[in-house]
Amino acid sequence: MLHHVNRLGGIHIEQLKKIWEWIGVNEVQMRHVLREPPGIGQVEVRMEAIGICGTDLHLMSGHAQFSSPPLPLGHELAGSIVRIGKQSDGWSIGDRVCIDPLIGCGSCPQCRSGNKHRCPTAGEIGLHYPGGWQQYFTVPASNLYALPDSVSFEEASQAETLHCCLGGIDKLSIQLGMHAVVMGDGPTGLYYVQLLKAAGVRCVTLVGMQEARLELGRSLGADYCVNLKTVDADLLPLMNTQDIAIDAAGTEQSLRSSIELLKIGGQLLLFGLPGKPIMVDIQAVVMKELKLLGSTNAPHVWPRVIDMLASHTVNVKPLLTHHYPFDQMNEALDYARLPSNQAIKIIVTNN
Numbered sequence: 001m002l003h004h005v006n007r008l009g010g011i012h013i014e015q016l017k018k019i020w021e022w023i024g025v026n027e028v029q030m031r032h033v034l035r036e037p038p039g040i041g042q043v044e045v046r047m048e049a050i051g052i053c054g055t056d057l058h059l060m061s062g063h064a065q066f067s068s069p070p071l072p073l074g075h076e077l078a079g080s081i082v083r084i085g086k087q088s089d090g091w092s093i094g095d096r097v098c099i100d101p102l103i104g105c106g107s108c109p110q111c112r113s114g115n116k117h118r119c120p121t122a123g124e125i126g127l128h129y130p131g132g133w134q135q136y137f138t139v140p141a142s143n144l145y146a147l148p149d150s151v152s153f154e155e156a157s158q159a160e161t162l163h164c165c166l167g168g169i170d171k172l173s174i175q176l177g178m179h180a181v182v183m184g185d186g187p188t189g190l191y192y193v194q195l196l197k198a199a200g201v202r203c204v205t206l207v208g209m210q211e212a213r214l215e216l217g218r219s220l221g222a223d224y225c226v227n228l229k230t231v232d233a234d235l236l237p238l239m240n241t242q243d244i245a246i247d248a249a250g251t252e253q254s255l256r257s258s259i260e261l262l263k264i265g266g267q268l269l270l271f272g273l274p275g276k277p278i279m280v281d282i283q284a285v286v287m288k289e290l291k292l293l294g295s296t297n298a299p300h301v302w303p304r305v306i307d308m309l310a311s312h313t314v315n316v317k318p319l320l321t322h323h324y325p326f327d328q329m330n331e332a333l334d335y336a337r338l339p340s341n342q343a344i345k346i347i348v349t350n351n
């Protein structure tokens, strides 16, 4: 790539990069822009793998308050370092990395105590700031984590999603032999199944709506799977039996079922975002003395996530079902938006 000597309007092509920008409701456009040299404390990363996330689609639909076009999205990111700015010690050109997209102010009490996700001014690359839908992406070096050779770029793109899930697991009090139910058969639900089994939960039930995803969940460790589209009566015998419920779907139905399935004193991890106020039976929460736990990001768990990827404690590969080259980002997003799409996780790779 760097050896091309073509000219475009008098500018050497190696000074330019392609970026995909979200430009309006469900619309993206590719542009050539100048590559900016990394500033103090920054590095330039050649993007090798970008995960397409439900959040990207949500932003593109124009329903999120905090983002507005034009903006390159993309927050599930892995690549290799191509240029290093001043005061970015400890990194070398060619280092393989994944990117923590969260940026805090760095000086408030939350940031200083390792909780930058709770910083009042925290923002995220690809949501509030320009994201990684770029061939070359300049980011703060302090947001990078080094990848072992055994972790592919595509797998590493999932570290961001996994780190949110692991943050949730950390908030639960898990004991060997417990029973847990995971509501939602999307990528986060499938990661939660694996994390719960790794944490010693005896019986994990995965509840979803797509047979292929539930089948995959079974192969990744789920003991029981319930397809709400076909046999929602299967949940009845599980009422009041679960120690843990993880709501990775964030719908009124998933939350209602979670409360019903939990036993007295059970723990409910709220992870999926409903996006609007929903009705919940708070009386049942009180009477069953449930513990409600909300969870978002978890900056301190990244090193453990990478260790779990390297050791295959969590198996990411089977979730990466669809692959597109960078130049076809628009087609990847079109496919992701199709209600009938068969993708679990779409990965966009360097051409």
Ligand SMILES: [Zn+2]
Residues within 6 Å of the ligand: 053, 054, 055, 075, 076, 160, 161
């Ligand atoms: Zn995401």
Ligand SMILES: [Zn+2]
Residues within 6 Å of the ligand: 104, 105, 106, 107, 108, 109, 110, 111, 112, 116, 119, 120, 121, 122
């Ligand atoms: Zn802060």
